[in-house]
Amino acid sequence: MEAGLRKRSSVGCKAFDRPPAYAGGMTLPAAAPLPSEEWSALLPPALQPYEARLSPERSLARVDGLLQLVTEPHPLQDRVDLALAARDLAAFLNDAERQAGANFHLAHLLDSAEGLAAARLAASQYEHLRDPERERQSLYRVAQLAPDPREALVAAVQATELARDALDGALEEQALRRSAALLMDLEDHAGALGAARAALALAGEDAARQHASLPLLLLLGDLHLRAGDAVEALAAFRAAAYLVNGQGTAEQAEALGGVGRAYLAQGDLERAGKFLEKATEVARDLDAPALHARLLNALAAAQTDPGRVSPILKGSLALTGDAPRLHGETLLRLGQHAQGHGQTREAREAFLEAASVGQASGDAINEAEAHAGLAALALAQGNAEAAVPALRRWGELQASAREAQLGAQRRVQDALRDAQHGLALRRERREARDTLDSAMDQASAQLQELQQLVSRWRGTSMLDPDSGARSREYGVDLLRQHFRRSERTRAPLSLAVVAVEFPGAHSDVKDTLLESNVMTAVARLLQRSVRDTDTVARFDQFKFMVVLPDTDVAGARVAMERVLLGVTQEDWAAQGLTSPATLAVGLAARGFIQGVEQMIDVADAEQYRARRQGPDTLSVAC
Structure with missing residues (x-):
C-alpha cells in the first residue's frame, strides 16, 4: 500500500494551533435538580406495618x-x-x-x-x-347494592345482557337471579318467573351451581303458586327439598312448606298436612318467627278438623308482632275462619284489628280485605247502614292498591326501558370509539406512508444527477445534524473534501460526458471506500465531501488513504482519459471547530494545501 502512494499524507497545523474548547478535561455543568416537595407515606399511622412491603x-x-x-x-x-x-x-x-x-x-x-x-x-x-368482564361484574355489584329497585333492576338487566354477549354463564345466572328477586319485589310476577326460569336453566346439570340456586328454586316455587301452576311449583319445591334434606335449616323448612302448599293448591289436604307439619317442626327449632308463622298459617289451611284451625292461627299471631303485614294476614285468616263457622263476634274483632294493623303499616291490601270482611258481616246481619262505610273504604283501598300496582308496573317498564337505552348508548359509544380508533390507525398508516414517500423523495431529489452521489444541500444538511449530535454527545466527527483533477477538467471547452463519467467513477470509488453510515456528496463541480460520523482523525485518515490507493488502481482509460485522474484530500475533525461552516472551510483549505503538495495527497487539519 505504501508503495502505491505518492506524497500521500501531510499535516497542516499552522493556521489552527488553538487548543480545543474542552481541553483540560472540563465537563459541562450538571443540570440543576428539579424542586421536589417532601412526601411522606400515604398510609395512616395504623397501617405503617404494611410499609415494609411497599x-x-x-x-x-x-x-x-x-x-x-x-x-x-x-x-x-x-x-x-x-x-x-x-x-x-x-x-x-x-x-x-x-x-x-x-x-x-x-x-x-x-x-x-x-x-x-x-x-x-x-x-x-x-x-x-x-374491560367488559370487570364492567359487567361492577354492574352486578350495583344491582346488589342499589337501594332503589329501579336502579338495581337497570344494572341487573345490563349485567345480564353483557354476560350473555360474552358467554359468561355464571354471571348471567347471578344477574338473572337478582332480576327475578327485584321483579318479585316490584310485583311483576310474570317477569320474575321468566327470569327465574332462565337462571335455573343456566345451572344445567352442575350440582354445585344447582345447590347455589336453592333460593332461586324456592322463589320459582312461590312464583308458580302465584301463577296458579301447582304442578310446576311442586317440582321446584321438591328439587329444593332434595338439596337440603336433613339439614334442619330455614331453607329446609321453606322447601318442605312449599311442597305442602303445592299439595294444598292441588286439594290434597292429607299430604299437605304431613309436609307442613314437618316444616313447622323444623322451623320451631330455628330463630325464625316469621317463617314459623307463615308455615302455621299454611298448616291451618290444610286442616280437616275445624277445631284445630283457630289454635294454630292464634299460635301464629303470637309470632308475628314484628311483622305487621304477616300479622294482618293472620288476623284476616282468623276472621275468615270465624266468619265461616258463624262466630260473628270473633270474626268482627279479628277484621277490625286487621284493618287497624293494615292502616298503621300502610298495607292497603290487607286493610281492604278486612273492610270487605266487615261489610260481609254487616250484610249477613242485615245491617246495610253499617256495611256502606266498610264498602266505601274497601273501594278506596282497592283503587289505591290498583294505583300502586300500576305504579310498580310503570317502574318495571321504565327500568327495562332505561336498561335497553343504556345498552344502546353503550353500543354507540363503543362504535364511536372503534370508528375513531380505526380513523387514527388509518391516519397513522397514511402518515407513515407519507413519511416513507418523503424519505424516498428526499433520497432521490437530493442526489447529484451527474455523479450519482448526494447533492451538496443534502451533504451540508446531514453534516449539520451530525455536528449538533457531536456537540451534545461529544461523539467524534470528521469531514473530508476531495478534489478531482483530470486532463481537460478546467479547459474552456467543456466535455460534459467526460466530466460525468469521471465524477461518477470517483463517487463510486468513495462509496466503496467508506462505511454505509458515511455519506458521499457532490461538493462542487470537481469536488466531493465525505461526512464520517463517529469517526476520529485516525479513522478518517485510514478511509481516505484507502480512497487514494483506489484511485491509482482505477482503469481511467475506460472513462475516456488519456492519463489517470488524481485526487487531493483535505481532512478536518470537529475538535475545536465551532460551527459547520467553519468545519467545511477548514477541510476545503486542507484540500487546497494537499493540491499544492502534489497529486493523490492527503492533508489533515489538527
Whole structure:
C-alpha cells in the first residue's frame, strides 16, 4: 500500500494551533435538580406495618403493592384503607386502570353507599378501558347494592345482557337471579318467573351451581303458586327439598312448606298436612318467627278438623308482632275462619284489628280485605247502614292498591326501558370509539406512508444527477445534524473534501460526458471506500465531501488513504482519459471547530494545501 502512494499524507497545523474548547478535561455543568416537595407515606399511622412491603417511592409499583395487599386476608378496615390509598395515588399518577381496580375492590369490600358509588364509577371506568368482564361484574355489584329497585333492576338487566354477549354463564345466572328477586319485589310476577326460569336453566346439570340456586328454586316455587301452576311449583319445591334434606335449616323448612302448599293448591289436604307439619317442626327449632308463622298459617289451611284451625292461627299471631303485614294476614285468616263457622263476634274483632294493623303499616291490601270482611258481616246481619262505610273504604283501598300496582308496573317498564337505552348508548359509544380508533390507525398508516414517500423523495431529489452521489444541500444538511449530535454527545466527527483533477477538467471547452463519467467513477470509488453510515456528496463541480460520523482523525485518515490507493488502481482509460485522474484530500475533525461552516472551510483549505503538495495527497487539519 505504501508503495502505491505518492506524497500521500501531510499535516497542516499552522493556521489552527488553538487548543480545543474542552481541553483540560472540563465537563459541562450538571443540570440543576428539579424542586421536589417532601412526601411522606400515604398510609395512616395504623397501617405503617404494611410499609415494609411497599415501594417507598410515589410510583405505580407502590400502587400495585397496595392493590395486592387489598386482595389478602387482612382486617376489613385495613383493606378498605389500603384500597383508598391505592386509588388516591393512582389518581395522582393519572393511571386510569389502577384507579378502576381500586374502585372495584372498594365496591366489593363495602356494602354501604360508598361501595355503591365505587361500583358505579368502576363500571364507567371499565367501559372506557374496554374491560367488559370487570364492567359487567361492577354492574352486578350495583344491582346488589342499589337501594332503589329501579336502579338495581337497570344494572341487573345490563349485567345480564353483557354476560350473555360474552358467554359468561355464571354471571348471567347471578344477574338473572337478582332480576327475578327485584321483579318479585316490584310485583311483576310474570317477569320474575321468566327470569327465574332462565337462571335455573343456566345451572344445567352442575350440582354445585344447582345447590347455589336453592333460593332461586324456592322463589320459582312461590312464583308458580302465584301463577296458579301447582304442578310446576311442586317440582321446584321438591328439587329444593332434595338439596337440603336433613339439614334442619330455614331453607329446609321453606322447601318442605312449599311442597305442602303445592299439595294444598292441588286439594290434597292429607299430604299437605304431613309436609307442613314437618316444616313447622323444623322451623320451631330455628330463630325464625316469621317463617314459623307463615308455615302455621299454611298448616291451618290444610286442616280437616275445624277445631284445630283457630289454635294454630292464634299460635301464629303470637309470632308475628314484628311483622305487621304477616300479622294482618293472620288476623284476616282468623276472621275468615270465624266468619265461616258463624262466630260473628270473633270474626268482627279479628277484621277490625286487621284493618287497624293494615292502616298503621300502610298495607292497603290487607286493610281492604278486612273492610270487605266487615261489610260481609254487616250484610249477613242485615245491617246495610253499617256495611256502606266498610264498602266505601274497601273501594278506596282497592283503587289505591290498583294505583300502586300500576305504579310498580310503570317502574318495571321504565327500568327495562332505561336498561335497553343504556345498552344502546353503550353500543354507540363503543362504535364511536372503534370508528375513531380505526380513523387514527388509518391516519397513522397514511402518515407513515407519507413519511416513507418523503424519505424516498428526499433520497432521490437530493442526489447529484451527474455523479450519482448526494447533492451538496443534502451533504451540508446531514453534516449539520451530525455536528449538533457531536456537540451534545461529544461523539467524534470528521469531514473530508476531495478534489478531482483530470486532463481537460478546467479547459474552456467543456466535455460534459467526460466530466460525468469521471465524477461518477470517483463517487463510486468513495462509496466503496467508506462505511454505509458515511455519506458521499457532490461538493462542487470537481469536488466531493465525505461526512464520517463517529469517526476520529485516525479513522478518517485510514478511509481516505484507502480512497487514494483506489484511485491509482482505477482503469481511467475506460472513462475516456488519456492519463489517470488524481485526487487531493483535505481532512478536518470537529475538535475545536465551532460551527459547520467553519468545519467545511477548514477541510476545503486542507484540500487546497494537499493540491499544492502534489497529486493523490492527503492533508489533515489538527
